[in-house]
Amino acid sequence: xxxxxxxxxxxxxxCHCGFxxxxxxDVPAVVEYAKTLPNVVCAxxxxxxxxxxxxxxxxxxxxxxxxxxxxxxxxxxxxxxxVFRNACEEAGLNKYFxxxxxxxxxxxxVHMHHPKEATEKAKDLVRMxxxxxxxxEPLVEPELEIKPSALxxxxxxxxxxxxxxxxRQGFDVHLVEKESELGGMLRYLYKLxxxxxxASEILHEAVTAVKANSRINLHTSTVIxxxxxxxxxxxxxxxxxxxxxxxxxxxxxxxxxxxxxxFQPLGMYGYKENxxxxxxxxxxxRLKNGxxxxxxxxxxxxxxxxxxxxxxxxxxxxxxxxxxxxxLLLKKLYPDVEISxxxxxxxxYGEYEDFYREAMENFIDFIRYDPDKPPKVTSKPNGKLxxxxxxxxxxxxxEIDSDLVILSTPLVQHEEGRxxxxxxxxxxxxxxxxxxxxxxxxxxxxxxxxxxxxxTAHGPKDVxxxxxxxxxxxxxxxxxxxxxxxxxxxxxxxxDTEICVGCDACEVSCIFNAIEALxxxxxxxxxxxxxGCGVCAAECPLGAMQLRHxxxxxxxxxxxxxxxxxxxxxxxxxxxxxxxxxxxQWCSYAAADLAGVSRIQYPHNVRILRVPCSGRVDxxxxxxxxxxxxxxxxxxxxxxxxxxxIDGNVKxxxxxxxxxxxxxxxxxxxxxxxxxxxxxxEGQKFATMMTxxxxxxxxxxxxxxRVGAGGD
Ligand code: FES
Numbered sequence: 001x002x003x004x005x006x007x008x009x010x011x012x013x014x015c016h017c018g019f020x021x022x023x024x025x026d027v028p029a030v031v032e033y034a035k036t037l038p039n040v041v042c043a044x045x046x047x048x049x050x051x052x053x054x055x056x057x058x059x060x061x062x063x064x065x066x067x068x069x070x071x072x073x074x075x076x077x078x079x080x081x082x083v084f085r086n087a088c089e090e091a092g093l094n095k096y097f098x099x100x101x102x103x104x105x106x107x108x109x110v111h112m113h114h115p116k117e118a119t120e121k122a123k124d125l126v127r128m129x130x131x132x133x134x135x136x137e138p139l140v141e142p143e144l145e146i147k148p149s150a151l152x153x154x155x156x157x158x159x160x161x162x163x164x165x166x167x168r169q170g171f172d173v174h175l176v177e178k179e180s181e182l183g184g185m186l187r188y189l190y191k192l193x194x195x196x197x198x199a200s201e202i203l204h205e206a207v208t209a210v211k212a213n214s215r216i217n218l219h220t221s222t223v224i225x226x227x228x229x230x231x232x233x234x235x236x237x238x239x240x241x242x243x244x245x246x247x248x249x250x251x252x253x254x255x256x257x258x259x260x261x262x263f264q265p266l267g268m269y270g271y272k273e274n275x276x277x278x279x280x281x282x283x284x285x286r287l288k289n290g291x292x293x294x295x296x297x298x299x300x301x302x303x304x305x306x307x308x309x310x311x312x313x314x315x316x317x318x319x320x321x322x323x324x325x326x327x328l329l330l331k332k333l334y335p336d337v338e339i340s341x342x343x344x345x346x347x348x349y350g351e352y353e354d355f356y357r358e359a360m361e362n363f364i365d366f367i368r369y370d371p372d373k374p375p376k377v378t379s380k381p382n383g384k385l386x387x388x389x390x391x392x393x394x395x396x397x398x399e400i401d402s403d404l405v406i407l408s409t410p411l412v413q414h415e416e417g418r419x420x421x422x423x424x425x426x427x428x429x430x431x432x433x434x435x436x437x438x439x440x441x442x443x444x445x446x447x448x449x450x451x452x453x454x455x456t457a458h459g460p461k462d463v464x465x466x467x468x469x470x471x472x473x474x475x476x477x478x479x480x481x482x483x484x485x486x487x488x489x490x491x492x493x494x495x496d497t498e499i500c501v502g503c504d505a506c507e508v509s510c511i512f513n514a515i516e517a518l519x520x521x522x523x524x525x526x527x528x529x530x531x532g533c534g535v536c537a538a539e540c541p542l543g544a545m546q547l548r549h550x551x552x553x554x555x556x557x558x559x560x561x562x563x564x565x566x567x568x569x570x571x572x573x574x575x576x577x578x579x580x581x582x583x584x585q586w587c588s589y590a591a592a593d594l595a596g597v598s599r600i601q602y603p604h605n606v607r608i609l610r611v612p613c614s615g616r617v618d619x620x621x622x623x624x625x626x627x628x629x630x631x632x633x634x635x636x637x638x639x640x641x642x643x644x645x646i647d648g649n650v651k652x653x654x655x656x657x658x659x660x661x662x663x664x665x666x667x668x669x670x671x672x673x674x675x676x677x678x679x680x681x682e683g684q685k686f687a688t689m690m691t692x693x694x695x696x697x698x699x700x701x702x703x704x705x706r707v708g709a710g711g712d
Pocket of ligand 1: 642644645
C-alpha cells in the first residue's frame with residue numbers, strides 16, 4: 001500500500017516487560033504474526049523495549065529497514081509514549097509516525113489466567129495499530145509567541161495580589177475592576193480570622209501598592225466587552241460604565257479574579273422582614289461602622305441557603321470560620337452577650353479547629369439541627385426574635401429568645417461572573433463558580449490555554465487562601481510570558497475544504513472558540529485555541545472536519561482491522577463476543593490502566609481503541625464497527641462534569657442515544673451499544689463495566705450482521 005508516492009514500511013516492536021507481558025502473552029508468536037501483516041517489513045522483541053538496548057534496537061531498525069512507521073507494543077502510553085516518540089525523532093522519523101499498543105495493563109495483567117486468549121487479543125491489538133499506522137501523517141508542533149503582558153480581571157484582594165506579583169516580575173498588567181474602587185468584598189469585611197487583623201489595613205496596603213506601581217494600568221468602572229485571539233495574543237475590548245467609548249488592549253495571558261457575592265436569603269428566617277435578622281457580612285459591616293446596638297442574646301444559623309438538595313448543593317467552606325470569628329469578636333466587645341450557633345456540621349478545617357475550641361471555652365453554645373427540621377425564627381410583639389429548633393443531641397425542641405439572628409449564607413457566583421464566562425468561553429462548574437482544567441494537575445488553569453483563575457471566582461475561600469491562589473495564578477501566567485513562546489500540541493482540528501459545505505456545525509460544537517465560521521467560505525480553525533478533543537470532527541455531518549492523528553480514516557482503519565477476519569469465536573453457549581471499547585485518553589483509558597495495575601480481571605473479549613475524548617467518537621465509527629461485525633460497542637469517557645474538554649462526554653452520551661435509534665434500521669439490538677463513565681481512579685468500576693457488558697452481549701448472541709454468524 002502507498003500513501004502518495006511513499007511506500008509504507010512499518011516496523012513492529014514487542015516488549016516482554018520482563019515477565020509482565022512475556023509471562024502471559026506468547027510474545028514470539030505475536031512477533032511472527034506481526035510479520036505477516038500488510039506493510040510490516042520487520043518485527044522484533046526485547047525484554048524491555050524502553051531500556052537503552054530496546055530504544056537502540058528501534059533506532060537501528062528505523063535506519064536499517066528505512067522504516068517510515070513504528071508500532072511499539074508494550075505498556076501504557078501514559079508513561080512511555082514520549083520515550084518511544086523521542087527515539088523515533090532521534091532516528092530522524094517524525095514522532096507522529098509512531099503508534100503504541102498497550103498489551104500489559106489492557107491484556108496480560110487483566111487476563112493473567114488466559115494466556116491463549118491474551119495472545120489472541122495482543123495480535124488483534126497489533127493488527128489494529130498497524131492498520132492505523134498506515135494512515136498516520138507527519139505533524140508539526142506549532143510555536144506561539146507570548147506577549148509579555150497580562151490582563152487581570154477583578155480588583156479584589158486576589159486580583160490585586162496577582163497584578164502586583166506579575167508587575168514585580170517585570171510584566172505589564174492591565175487591572176480591570178467593574179466598580180469605581182478597588183477592594184471587592186474585602187471592603188465590607190471587619191476583622192479577619194484567625195489573626196483579627198483589620199481588613200481595611202490589608203486593603204489599604206494592597207490598593208496603595210497597586211496604585212503606586214507604574215507597570216499596572218488600572219481600569220476602574222470598566223467591564224470586559226469582548227475577547228478575541230488566543231494564548232499569547234488576546235485582543236480585549238474594554239468598556240467604561242455609562243460610556244460607549246471602547247478601548248482595545250492586547251495581552252498574552254488573562255487571570256480571572258472576579259470574586260463572588262454573598263447569597264441573599266430572601267424569604268428565609270425573616271430576612272429583610274425584621275431588621276434584626278441579617279447575614280454575617282451585614283453584621284461585619286455594622287461592627288465595622290459602629291452601627292451595632294449592644295445585643296444581649298445572639299443566635300447564628302449555619303448553612304442558610306447552602307448544602308441544599310438542589311441548587312446550591314455545595315458547602316461554602318468559610319461560613320463556619322466566619323461565624324466563629326464574629327461570635328468571638330462579639331464576646332470580646334460585649335463579654336456578657338449570650339451566643340448560640342445552630343449548626344448542621346461544624347467544618348473547621350486545619351488549624352481552625354483551635355478556633356472552634358476557643359469558642360467553646362468562651363461559652364458559646366453549639367446546637368446541632370437536622371436539615372430536615374431547620375430552625376424557625378418568629379418576631380415577637382416586644383421586638384425580640386424567638387428561634388426554635390429541634391436539638392439533635394437533646395432530642396427535644398429548644399426555644400431561644402434573641403436580639404439578633406445572624407444567617408451564615410454561602411458565597412455565590414454573581415451575574416458579572418456568569419457574563420464573563422461566556423465572553424471568555426471558559427466554563428462554570430455545577431456550583432456556578434469558574435471551573436479549573438483539573439483540580440490536582442492544573443488547579444488554577446482553565447482548559448483554554450493562557451487563561452487562569454484565582455480567588456472566590458473559583459469557589460468559596462478565605463482571604464489567605466485567595467492570596468495564595470493569586471500567587472499561584474500569577475506564577476502560571478508568568479512562566480510562558482517569561483519564556484516568550486510555547487510549543488503547542490500538534491493534534492488539531494483540520495477542515496477539508498473540498499468537502500465542507502459551510503454548515504457551521506463544527507463552530508457551534510466547539511466551546512473553545514477554536515473555529516471561526518466565515519461569512520463566505522469555509523470555517524477557519526484557530527489552531528492556538530484548538531484543544532484537540534475532536535468533538536467538532538464527530539459533529540461534522542460530512543466528515544469535512546477532521547482531527548489530525550485521529551482522522552476518520554485512521555480510526556476506521558483500526559476498526560476494520562479488528563473485525564475484518566470475521567471469524568466467529570466459539571458458538572452456542574461458548575460464543576465469545578468481540579467488543580470494541582472506545583476509551584478517552586484521559587480518565588477511562590487511565591481507569592483501564594488502573595484495572596491492569598491492580599490486576600483486576602475482566603473478560604478478554606474487549607478491545608480498547610484510544611481516542612482523545614469520548615466526544616470524538618462519531619456515529620460513523622460505531623456503525624462501521626457493527627456493520628463489520630462487532631458484537632458490542634461501548635464508548636467510555638470521564639465522569640460527567642470531569643471531561644478534560646468540558647462537555648465532550650455529554651455530547652458523546654447524546655450521540656450514543658441518537659445512534660441507538662438508528663441501529664434498529666440495521667436490525668441491531670440497541671442493547672449492543674452502551675456508554676459508560678469512569679474516573680482515572682476507578683479501575684474496579686471499569687472492569688465491572690466491561691464484565692457486565694460482555695455478559696449482556698454473550699446473552700444476546702452474535703451480531704446478526706457478522707458474516708458467518710452461526711457458523712463462520
Ligand atoms: Fe474523557 Fe472527554 S476527555 S470524556
